[in-house]
Amino acid sequence: MALIVQKYGGSSVADAAKIKNVARRxxxxxxxxxxxxxxxxxxxxxxxxxxxxxxxINESPDKxxxxxxxxxxxxxxxxxxxxxxxxxxxxxxxxxxxxAGIRTDTEYRQARITKVExxxxxxxxxxxxxxxxxxxxxxxxxxxxxxLGRGASDLSAVALAAALKAxxxxxxxxxxxxxxxxxxxxxxxxxxxxxxxxxxxxxxxYGFKAIQPRAIELAELYSVPLxxxxxxxxxxxxxxxxxxxxxxxxxxRGIAHDLDVAKITIVGVPDHPGIAASIFMPLAAAxxxxxxIVQNASLENITDxxxxxxxxxxxxxxxxxxxxxxxxxxxxxxxDPRWGKISIIGTGMQNAPGYAARMFDTLSxxxxxxxxxxxxxxxxxxxxxxxxxxxxxxxLHRAFELDKDK
Amino acid sequence: MALIVQKYGGSSVADAAKIKNVARRxxxxxxxxxxxxxxxxxxxxxxxxxxxxxxxINESPDKxxxxxxxxxxxxxxxxxxxxxxxxxxxxxxxxxxxxAGIRTDTEYRQARITKVExxxxxxxxxxxxxxxxxxxxxxxxxxxxxxLGRGASDLSAVALAAALKAxxxxxxxxxxxxxxxxxxxxxxxxxxxxxxxxxxxxxxxYGFKAIQPRAIELAELYSVPLxxxxxxxxxxxxxxxxxxxxxxxxxxRGIAHDLDVAKITIVGVPDHPGIAASIFMPLAAAxxxxxxIVQNASLENITDxxxxxxxxxxxxxxxxxxxxxxxxxxxxxxxDPRWGKISIIGTGMQNAPGYAARMFDTLSxxxxxxxxxxxxxxxxxxxxxxxxxxxxxxxLHRAFELDKDK
Numbered sequence: 001m002a003l004i005v006q007k008y009g010g011s012s013v014a015d016a017a018k019i020k021n022v023a024r025r026x027x028x029x030x031x032x033x034x035x036x037x038x039x040x041x042x043x044x045x046x047x048x049x050x051x052x053x054x055x056x057i058n059e060s061p062d063k064x065x066x067x068x069x070x071x072x073x074x075x076x077x078x079x080x081x082x083x084x085x086x087x088x089x090x091x092x093x094x095x096x097x098x099x100a101g102i103r104t105d106t107e108y109r110q111a112r113i114t115k116v117e118x119x120x121x122x123x124x125x126x127x128x129x130x131x132x133x134x135x136x137x138x139x140x141x142x143x144x145x146x147x148l149g150r151g152a153s154d155l156s157a158v159a160l161a162a163a164l165k166a167x168x169x170x171x172x173x174x175x176x177x178x179x180x181x182x183x184x185x186x187x188x189x190x191x192x193x194x195x196x197x198x199x200x201x202x203x204x205x206y207g208f209k210a211i212q213p214r215a216i217e218l219a220e221l222y223s224v225p226l227x228x229x230x231x232x233x234x235x236x237x238x239x240x241x242x243x244x245x246x247x248x249x250x251x252x253r254g255i256a257h258d259l260d261v262a263k264i265t266i267v268g269v270p271d272h273p274g275i276a277a278s279i280f281m282p283l284a285a286a287x288x289x290x291x292x293i294v295q296n297a298s299l300e301n302i303t304d305x306x307x308x309x310x311x312x313x314x315x316x317x318x319x320x321x322x323x324x325x326x327x328x329x330x331x332x333x334x335x336d337p338r339w340g341k342i343s344i345i346g347t348g349m350q351n352a353p354g355y356a357a358r359m360f361d362t363l364s365x366x367x368x369x370x371x372x373x374x375x376x377x378x379x380x381x382x383x384x385x386x387x388x389x390x391x392x393x394x395x396l397h398r399a400f401e402l403d404k405d406k
Numbered sequence: 407m408a409l410i411v412q413k414y415g416g417s418s419v420a421d422a423a424k425i426k427n428v429a430r431r432x433x434x435x436x437x438x439x440x441x442x443x444x445x446x447x448x449x450x451x452x453x454x455x456x457x458x459x460x461x462x463i464n465e466s467p468d469k470x471x472x473x474x475x476x477x478x479x480x481x482x483x484x485x486x487x488x489x490x491x492x493x494x495x496x497x498x499x500x501x502x503x504x505x506a507g508i509r510t511d512t513e514y515r516q517a518r519i520t521k522v523e524x525x526x527x528x529x530x531x532x533x534x535x536x537x538x539x540x541x542x543x544x545x546x547x548x549x550x551x552x553x554l555g556r557g558a559s560d561l562s563a564v565a566l567a568a569a570l571k572a573x574x575x576x577x578x579x580x581x582x583x584x585x586x587x588x589x590x591x592x593x594x595x596x597x598x599x600x601x602x603x604x605x606x607x608x609x610x611x612y613g614f615k616a617i618q619p620r621a622i623e624l625a626e627l628y629s630v631p632l633x634x635x636x637x638x639x640x641x642x643x644x645x646x647x648x649x650x651x652x653x654x655x656x657x658x659r660g661i662a663h664d665l666d667v668a669k670i671t672i673v674g675v676p677d678h679p680g681i682a683a684s685i686f687m688p689l690a691a692a693x694x695x696x697x698x699i700v701q702n703a704s705l706e707n708i709t710d711x712x713x714x715x716x717x718x719x720x721x722x723x724x725x726x727x728x729x730x731x732x733x734x735x736x737x738x739x740x741x742d743p744r745w746g747k748i749s750i751i752g753t754g755m756q757n758a759p760g761y762a763a764r765m766f767d768t769l770s771x772x773x774x775x776x777x778x779x780x781x782x783x784x785x786x787x788x789x790x791x792x793x794x795x796x797x798x799x800x801x802l803h804r805a806f807e808l809d810k811d812k
Binding site for chain 1: 489
């Protein structure tokens with residue numbers, strides 16, 4: 001008898017019929033002889049609707065109050081799902097994040113889990129209950145409700161799986177696994193049977209919005225195997241785990257892309273120590289996340305500094321950077337939202353320099369200019385024009401033979 | 407600087423604009439130099455909507471889960487109201503029933519408050535916060551959420567007022583006070599300036615659905631003055647308290663009526679000890695609340711037993727009573743939903759027998775037959791035909807000069 005943690009996303013519990021469907025899947029797992037803990041998201045668009053309601057009342061609502069508000073969505077779906085399981089004749093109980101022992105710091109909206117006190121969950125499992133936990137939320141030591149960031153029901157599930165030493169964490173949504181690239185962009189994208197934590201983390205960090213990055217990090221830290229599958233069919237999903245099979249190592253596993261890229265170039269920056277800090281510290285203080293940074297080779301102590309931010313942060317970033325550029329004597333400052341990012345990801349790449357060459361060659365043959373390049377041990381990323389991203393995905397998917405099942 | 411507890415009903419916080427209106431009222435009280443604790447109900451029809459959703463998933467949902475579900479409505483309104491107060495530049499914080507220290511037993515749906523641990527509320531008040539508490543809910547010692555019964559946000563407010571030794575509990579809804587009778591039935595009904603706890607309790611128990619009876623009992627027990635007023639205007643409301651002015655004692659204060667009355671008569675019951683218990687104990691076990699009971703004088707050891715129940719419980723009551731009637735050898739059993747109840751209420755009545763006579767005479771002159779009569783120290787109730795209730799209210803209102811302001 002294994003302990004399985006399952007997580008169902010908002011689209012899987014969007015209405016009464018879908019909640020009953022999820023209940024049937026949970027009962028099937030229970031019937032297979034497992035102990036089952038389920039983490040559930042809020043129904044459909046509930047969270048967005050609550051945020052909209054709040055914005056009608058206060059344009060910049062207090063974070064603590066916003067957490068108290070939006071965390072109710074998961075309480076609703078957890079109790080409804082529990083009732084559905086009861087209706088099938090099985091024992092179940094719903095628990096809030098607080099009751100499930102998800103303790104956090106006081107960083108409302110983005111709280112970090114400090115520990116999971118799993119006593120209550122364990123005792124309910126021992127009574128024979130299927131335990132349904134409200135995802136996305138935790139509680140401070142003063143019993144104030146916090147939320148863990150958008151999409152963080154994934155994180156709740158992995159944290160519970162780690163604390164309970166579950167055999168596996170199964171994450172169900174409306175997509176049935178991880179694909180070599182976004183199938184909406186490229187229909188010939190192929191579903192992966194398995195992928196390593198590191199590869200998955202690079203995929204999601206570089207634009208593949210399949211799963212919350214912190215959930216993957218936590219799964220890796222506690223070696224929790226994470227199955228990504230659909231709640232609407234029984235297709236085999238993708239297993240995210242530590243050791244991927246020998247034969248599928250040493251190759252490109254997937255292509256991530258991101259259209260939400262804006263590029264800022266500060267032209268003619270005097271090249272002396274401290275100049276980078278004078279630009280990037282104020283940006284951080286203003287809450288702007290800077291992604292790729294490239295500084296061109298210095299010529300006569302004058303350099304060009306280029307970096308990327310999310311398109312939605314371009315305006316805020318320019319407001320910070322323009323006065324600084326002026327004060328340090330830079331020539332000018334150019335912001336442009338029309339950029340995108342394309343990445344190839346695979347564990348074996350660091351030992352095979354040919355991959356980078358093949359990527360650049362493929363893009364060149366597709367008549368796509370590369371603006372910036374960054375790499376990690378298992379990833380190569382190019383910043384290219386936004387309008388060329390789709391062509392780039394198609395060309396790279398073919399060049400690295402991702403459409404072939406092997 | 408006094409401490410005031412205010413309670414706002416669901417219709418007062420039904421949408422964003424109404425929530426802002428309530429926030430303005432609260433801030434006004436704060437500006438008058440008071441410490442303010444606010445108890446809030448769920449927005450509009452939220453509670454009913456959640457119950458409907460539950461019934462789509464499970465026809466008889468578990469009570470604990472139903473409480474976990476419906477209690478979210480008050481969490482939502484409490485945090486939204488807090489945001490509205492923030493928007494006006496005032497400090498405020500929302501607390502769940504659990505955080506506000508409302509401890510209860512484990513009788514889900516109808517939990518009783520066991521104690522109020524007001525530490526957190528007091529500390530938030532000391533920080534200068536207006537404290538917004540989610541009504542209708544409490545928490546067991548295992549931290550499971552309970553609800554206190556329909557309309558029980560009134561009870562939450564009075565319990566907090568008692569625990570905090572508040573100067574007054576103010577209850578705001580869409581009606582601006584307690585009237586001599588239902589103004590929808592009789593436009594000449596007059597608003598009362600004050601009324602005693604006992605009179606109010608008789609009024610609500612006998613059909614005047616103005617306020618939750620347990621809230622009045624608790625207010626009386628802890629001598630909490632309870633103001634009933636409207637959140638939509640500044641009209642003076644009605645103060646429910648201990649000592650009503652000397653000059654308004656010794657007269658009829660109000661007329662309550664109730665159309666939701668069904669009568670059951672068991673004809674030809676053998677009159678021997680234990681027969682009443684054999685009928686009423688199974689009814690209680692089946693969850694049927696029996697109201698008025700009258701047993702006619704015994705004739706040759708055969709009696710007729712008549713009692714009333716709510717119309718919605720007639721079917722369930724008959725299902726219990728019919729087989730019992732047969733087994734004890736009664737002649738027959740008649741159930742009839744077309745009955746109503748009319749009551750005159752006033753503190754001085756026990757010392758003035760003329761009131762009962764005047765009531766019966768008034769009904770007789772209006773050609774209304776009285777089926778059953780019951781009395782308390784401060785109330786006389788007649789069971790009459792449902793179709794005659796409106797006429798009876800009008801005739802009695804005039805006979806006892808309730809339309810005259812004195």
